[in-house]
Amino acid sequence: MAIDPEGSTDRDAQPEPAAKGPPNWGIAFDLGLRLGISVILGLGGGLLLDSWLHTSPIFTLIGMVLGIGAAMYTIWDVAHDAMRR
């Protein structure tokens, strides 16, 4: 059975409206919150490790740097996906 790139078959011969992809504004709701949460997760993880290992403030600083790095990576990841689509 022949399949066109969109996955429809010969049986669906009648013209169809163009399929819409997921609207991008969902990502806009997500991105801002994820930036903040990434920093909080990194910082929180560092604080927990420091209180557990009594090494304050080494892991707090490392966690903060990793959290900020994760936030920047999130922007790149979302932009990369948007460009690919």
Add this chain to the structure above:
Amino acid sequence: MARSTLESARGGIGWPLVLAAAAVGAVAVYILTPKEEGESLIHVAISAEPLFDIFGFVVTNSMVGASLASLILLAGAWYVTRRSTLVPGRLQSMLELPVEYLASIASGSTSRWRSYVGLVIGLFLMILVANWLGLLPGVGTIGIVHHEGGHETLTPFVRPASADLNFTLGLAIITFVTFVAWAIRLHGPIGYLKELVGEPRIMAPLMFPIHLISELSRLVSLSMRLFGNIFAGEVLLATMLALTTAAVFVLPLAFFVPAVFLGLELIFGAVQALVFALLTMTYITMAIAEHDGGHTEEAEEHDERAPGRPDHSTSASAPA
């Protein structure tokens, strides 16, 4: 200048408005000022409150809300499938509308959309009904009154499920597990770990925690956004109701003020349900697209068993 303003106000609706504003302000100060330490007429608990327990299993009011939402959805599904016709009536069209809309969006995402469209639509409908349930009269206002230390506190029988972090976190975990499972299914467990480690391998000690935090932030943001929006809406409605109920003796028009906020919450509830469903679909789409670029020959062959887009005339059966 002051006199002319006074005269113009006297001629129009200025005086009643000034009086009403003063009355609302006085009532607001009275309501919001704690009578004793920690006491206020507005009481919205941040966590769900336990109602009873069955053999040690505590049932909270948000669990009652979630069960009611499930029952409403089951009843709707039963009605639609029992009386569905090829040419839908008004009610059938209304019930099919969200299913058709989300199915048409999902069909444009990847060629494997049939595998996850059911989850996306299910999440949307569940969150939508759970959010709108909180706007019904009696929800959050009818319950058991406790007398503790001279204070009266109300434990509502029903609380909107989305205003409980446990519910939203549970839904977010389902989404998280699904898109990680898709990534593992397409890459394999080792391939997924390699994705997390990144390239070049020498950067692994830096990139692995960064990737891990970025993945976990999706889980936290999904759950916190829904909880934050719906809980904030509950607090807003409770505040506006408390203010205007007291002010209604001065200005009967105040009764209509909460209606504006109820309308806004109606929109916010639908938007938040749609955002959650769309983000779920976006995350799964990203997991699939990273593997095969969205529409590859391999993916199309994989879906040959169930090809095609939803038939919009009989879309009740679309989400396979």
